[in-house]
Amino acid sequence: MSTMSLALRDSATMLRRDLRHSLRFPMMTVSGMLVPVIFLLLFAGVFGRALSAGLGVGSASYIDYLAPGILVMTAGFSAEATAVNVNMDFRLGIIDRFRTMAIARTSVLTGQVAGSLIRTMVTAVFVVAVAAGLGFRSGADAAAWIAAAGLFAALTFALTWLTVAFGLFAKTPGGANSLSLIPAILPFVSSAFVPTGAMPAGVRWFAENQPFTPIIDTMRGLLTGGAVGHDAIVAVAWCAGIALAGYLWARALYNRGPAGAPTLAS
Amino acid sequence: MMKLEPAPRLAGAVVARGVRKSFGDHLVLDGVDLDVAQGTVHALLGPNGSGKTTMVQIMSTLLPADAGQVRVAGHDVAGEPGLVRAAIGVTGQFSAVDNLLTGEENLLLMADLNHLGRAEGRRRAAALLERFDLADAAARPAMTFSGGMRRRLDLAMTLTGEPRLIFLDEPTTGLDPRSRRTMWEIIRELVSGGVTVFLTTQYLEEADQLADRIAVLDHGKVVAAGTPDELKRQTPGGHISLRFGDQGTLSSAASLLPGASPAEDGLTLQVPYDGSVHALKALLDRLDDGAVPVGAIGSLSLHTPDLDDVFFALTGHPSTERTERTERTEQESLR
Numbered sequence: 001m002s003t004m005s006l007a008l009r010d011s012a013t014m015l016r017r018d019l020r021h022s023l024r025f026p027m028m029t030v031s032g033m034l035v036p037v038i039f040l041l042l043f044a045g046v047f048g049r050a051l052s053a054g055l056g057v058g059s060a061s062y063i064d065y066l067a068p069g070i071l072v073m074t075a076g077f078s079a080e081a082t083a084v085n086v087n088m089d090f091r092l093g094i095i096d097r098f099r100t101m102a103i104a105r106t107s108v109l110t111g112q113v114a115g116s117l118i119r120t121m122v123t124a125v126f127v128v129a130v131a132a133g134l135g136f137r138s139g140a141d142a143a144a145w146i147a148a149a150g151l152f153a154a155l156t157f158a159l160t161w162l163t164v165a166f167g168l169f170a171k172t173p174g175g176a177n178s179l180s181l182i183p184a185i186l187p188f189v190s191s192a193f194v195p196t197g198a199m200p201a202g203v204r205w206f207a208e209n210q211p212f213t214p215i216i217d218t219m220r221g222l223l224t225g226g227a228v229g230h231d232a233i234v235a236v237a238w239c240a241g242i243a244l245a246g247y248l249w250a251r252a253l254y255n256r257g258p259a260g261a262p263t264l265a266s
Numbered sequence: 267m268m269k270l271e272p273a274p275r276l277a278g279a280v281v282a283r284g285v286r287k288s289f290g291d292h293l294v295l296d297g298v299d300l301d302v303a304q305g306t307v308h309a310l311l312g313p314n315g316s317g318k319t320t321m322v323q324i325m326s327t328l329l330p331a332d333a334g335q336v337r338v339a340g341h342d343v344a345g346e347p348g349l350v351r352a353a354i355g356v357t358g359q360f361s362a363v364d365n366l367l368t369g370e371e372n373l374l375l376m377a378d379l380n381h382l383g384r385a386e387g388r389r390r391a392a393a394l395l396e397r398f399d400l401a402d403a404a405a406r407p408a409m410t411f412s413g414g415m416r417r418r419l420d421l422a423m424t425l426t427g428e429p430r431l432i433f434l435d436e437p438t439t440g441l442d443p444r445s446r447r448t449m450w451e452i453i454r455e456l457v458s459g460g461v462t463v464f465l466t467t468q469y470l471e472e473a474d475q476l477a478d479r480i481a482v483l484d485h486g487k488v489v490a491a492g493t494p495d496e497l498k499r500q501t502p503g504g505h506i507s508l509r510f511g512d513q514g515t516l517s518s519a520a521s522l523l524p525g526a527s528p529a530e531d532g533l534t535l536q537v538p539y540d541g542s543v544h545a546l547k548a549l550l551d552r553l554d555d556g557a558v559p560v561g562a563i564g565s566l567s568l569h570t571p572d573l574d575d576v577f578f579a580l581t582g583h584p585s586t587e588r589t590e591r592t593e594r595t596e597q598e599s600l601r
Contacts, residue, residue, distance in 0.1 A: 093362035
């Protein structure tokens with residue numbers, strides 16, 4: 001068997017393992033689904049009227065503004081589960097078993113990434129459905145939806161590699177959880193809830209130059225029929241950069257040595 | 267069950283020369299040499315912190331050595347780790363089962379990673395569950411397993427790929443006596459099927475029971491190597507302890523027995539002893555003839571040399587003497 005097909009076969013085995021874990025213990029996945037829904041309800045239902053008044057739009061159209069941002073945030077929230085899963089997995093002896101087997105070396109990681117990608121895409125469909133229930137009307141054509149799905153997948157892929165690295169880097173599941181708050185919280189200072197133009201100068205500068213604003217603006221443009229333009233290029237570049245950095249970091253951490261820290265001593 | 271042809275005993279299953287490894291400025295392995303013949307059980311015996319696990323991690327491609335050469339199953343661990351991995355099975359000190367999967371799923375996972383076909387994987391999983399007395403627990407998640415069941419599943423997973431060389435790092439640590447004996451039987455069965463077993467242990471009895479050859483590791487150095495009998499021969503022999511009711515009887519007895527030495531309590535006499543029944547009878551006859559009747563002996567105990575004596579003789583400290591403080595210091599220096 002060629003190296004490539006061996007890598008695919010082992011990655012598929014690891015993916016099946018990961019999905020089996022999710023199905024058997026679905027709480028992490030379910031909480032990853034509930035958090036964006038809670039934000040949708042909170043911002044559309046509680047803050048929505050005040051925010052839309054402040055922005056000078058009707059509260060009916062605020063859900064159209066909000067939903068693409070919450071959708072992008074879904075990728076960040078789901079990354080939390082990935083970091084914790086990876087961290088717990090790598091503290092078990094089974095990872096050392098995998099390392100002593102003649103299998104494609106990074107299949108453990110690619111299996112985790114593929115599993116997270118599937119979980120997050122399912123979550124995204126759920127979030128879009130809830131947003132539609134709250135009055136979100138897209139008006140986008142099929143091509144725009146496909147592009148939006150592609151952007152979301154690219155962002156999830158990038159954040160998953162980054163959080164796999166977080167999970168490998170952190171010494172405890174709690175530490176992994178804390179690190180993964182970065183991609184979950186960063187969108188709060190972006191164009192997710194209000195346009196950056198409504199922010200004070202310093203905050204605005206940060207919001208406009210952090211990765212989530214161009215990604216959210218692109219997503220919003222695709223889903224609500226606005227202009228996309230330059231933002232799309234910046235968004236894709238951010239995704240590619242984060243993915244590459246996350247992958248290289250994760251791979252370096254994985255190749256570093258045995259996972260079972262307590263076994264080092266004796 | 268697993269049908270294995272007896273391996274030819276030509277090449278060494280493991281040949282290690284001058285293996286050195288440090289973590290930071292803490293030297294863990296200080297020039298270790300090992301030779302493991304195919305089809306044998308080799309024990310690496312040593313207390314906690316002696317470097318056993320590090321040595322296994324190097325031999326199983328988990329850790330690179332700082333210096334020295336290691337060939338496993340004919341391949342260099344540094345140059346051809348993939349070929350080494352294809353030949354070995356490893357059961358580490360800490361449970362390497364997937365807690366969230368069932369016993370059967372764990373074995374099927376191993377079958378998939380060994381690239382067995384679906385039918386063959388199912389066949390082997392079923393056979394291993396049966397052989398390791400796990401068939402009843404096959405459908406339960408491994409997190410519900412007892413310590414002994416977990417070890418058996420762990421070893422069954424290692425055997426799924428039918429490796430010819432198996433590393434077992436402290437396979438019975440933490441097991442109750444019954445589970446330990448079960449594990450010993452399993453290891454003996456493996457070897458009778460032609461598999462080479464390299465195991466580490468801190469139990470002298472375990473090495474004595476199972477191993478064809480033993481290497482004693484202390485502070486990262488092999489301080490002795492040989493068959494269990496050879497090692498026992500290196501120690502001062504066994505003795506008989508005779509306990510008397512008063513010091514007068516003791517001194518009469520001492521005068522009758524050459525080489526006898528009184529113990530500190532003043533009532534016990536230790537006499538060199540080669541372990542034979544004949545020598546015991548001769549000793550009692552001599553006392554009886556010399557007016558120390560058998561009835562004057564309060565109690566008698568025989569002490570044949572065991573590996574504990576060997577360990578003490580070789581290292582100057584008992585195998586279990588290591589204080590917790592020393593271990594903790596070592597662990598900290600490795601962080």
